[in-house]
Amino acid sequence: MIVLAQTGRKVLPGEEVAIAEEYMSGEGTYEQDGKIYASAVGELDLDPKEKLVKVVLDNPPIVLSEGDVILGEITDAKPAMAIVNIVAQEGRDRAVSSETLASIHVSKLSSSYVEDSGDVMRPGDIIRATVIQAEPSVQLSTAGPHFGVVRALCGRCRSPLEKKGRSLYCEKCDRSENRKLADDYRSFVE
Template sequence: MDRADRGTDSEAKSAGMKKNSVVLPGDELAVSEEYLPGKYAYDDSGRIRALLAGRVVEDMVNREISVKPVTAARTPAVGDYVTGQVEVVQSNSAGVRIYYLNGKPTEKGFSGMLLLRREPPGRGARTRTYVKLGDIVRARVASTLNAIIQLSIDDPRSGVIFALCGNCGRPLLGAGNRAKCEECGNVEERKFANDFGQSPIQP
């Protein structure tokens, strides 16, 4: 059934638009015998139609039918926690593909930049490994200056929450700053979140 065929009078009377349905501009919401047009709805010769894309809201008390505009998921803000996968690692930063914002899935395709601390060069200085390619990390948004989502893993909640052994590819288990692979004995270093090793992982 194409859009032109949808919503004959009899169909609208019997079915109407279900509460919370997603509608597009011009979609029929109800017939005017049943409802008054509310916000973002209009009466088109006896048919109540949507003015814009959104979700259908029915006010049963006032017999009004409205459309609540679909709002874009907000962008990550300072203090939010995001969870994603490390997709690029450079000498002092890592790129993280963000899949969760404050524990809720986001499909907006945000990327964050994780700044990695470097120990000052000097005697005995060595490079610490904070994250590796493919790790799943939870991080706090530290800045959004210039539309760059800058991430931090300094607090205990933040860090790697899931990682695979670089040697054999099995999931790592661990505590503190090191994780040991139970399969091959390989020991790896990361900055782990305090709930690392929990299964299933909590974004």
């Protein structure tokens, strides 16, 4: 008998990993004409006891849940809410690939009163937020000192803004902008 592959080996989509006579096709694999193939890039997992073959994905999508801390980019700042494209879950080096769009209601932007989300967030800002609702749509909050904008560019010249007192300042344009800042603005390292 020819051993096609071994557990722990990296496989590519379309690669033959087992024979259907010996193994059942599990997650990350498919069966065709009596053979089992990988359907994703990942690590092969052959379980001879269960007679099951799986491919453990290299980059499984992150499923967000309540309380998760995410990093995202503001794509729109409407009066009632800011729209966020979630780019990563903090502390994990994987991209969020499932539901990436989220929103922050104007009342969840800060613990103090905000009239219009555009007063404290602008498109292009990078923010840190907590997930307060994961289903059916992702809702975020930036209330609390560690949440809010971690990086922002000048609305006029697109230079990175520096923190000056409680607001942000562009040296080039000699003008200030307001944001709801995270406590580690600009010292934040991705």
